[in-house]
Amino acid sequence: MSYAAAQDLIARYSNRDLVQLTNDDPTVTTINTDVLQQALDDGSAEIDGYLDGRFALPLAQPPAILARLACDIAMYRLQSLRPLHDLADARKRYEDAVAFLMEVARGTVTLGLSAVGTEPPSAPDAAVVEGPSRVFDRNKLRGF
Numbered sequence: 001m002s003y004a005a006a007q008d009l010i011a012r013y014s015n016r017d018l019v020q021l022t023n024d025d026p027t028v029t030t031i032n033t034d035v036l037q038q039a040l041d042d043g044s045a046e047i048d049g050y051l052d053g054r055f056a057l058p059l060a061q062p063p064a065i066l067a068r069l070a071c072d073i074a075m076y077r078l079q080s081l082r083p084l085h086d087l088a089d090a091r092k093r094y095e096d097a098v099a100f101l102m103e104v105a106r107g108t109v110t111l112g113l114s115a116v117g118t119e120p121p122s123a124p125d126a127a128v129v130e131g132p133s134r135v136f137d138r139n140k141l142r143g144f
Contacts, residue, residue, distance in 0.1 A: 001058040002044045004070040006036045012071050021078040036074070043073030050101035055113055063111045069097040 010018060010031065022032035047066060048057055059066075076094035079087055103109035 002037070002040045002070065003047060003062050003066040004040050004044070004068075004074070006031075006033045006040065008067050009036060009040060009071045009074060012068075013075060018078075021075075021082055035078075039074035039077050040070055042077055043070040046073055047101060050098075050105045051111075054105060054107070055111070059113065063113070065100075065111070069100065072097045 015031065018031045018036065019029060020026075022035040023030075044066075047069060051057060051059070072090075072093040076087075076090040079090040100109065104111060
């Protein structure tokens with residue numbers, strides 16, 4: 001699942017840059033949306049690598065910040081394929097995105113989502129089952 005669509009990337013970056021980055025032929029004047037979407041999917045997969053283990057994936061309703069991060073990572077990946085482009089700005093955005101994701105993975109920054117292993121909020125009419133403690137535990141069965 002991609003956190004950003006091609007339209008998200010097109011809204012953030014210039015059409016001319018995206019045309020140049022997604023096409024090998026310099027005479028083409030339209031964005032290759034397949035290449036664009038692949039870069040976004042790759043960026044989303046990288047994000048999932050940081051979120052995995054902390055959140056249940058795929059996220060049902062991903063926060064909007066993940067769309068921006070996916071766009072920044074995708075743009076860096078696209079620009080790194082073209083040696084003529086200046087990578088300084090794209091690299092800085094990429095490094096910022098990775099630093100943010102590392103903070104999320106450490107738990108020092110939150111996405112406003114429930115982490116894996118936390119109790120979901122209980123519904124008002126939810127059934128709660130409780131029972132007595134175990135009669136036969138590991139210590140009592142030792143030696144059998």
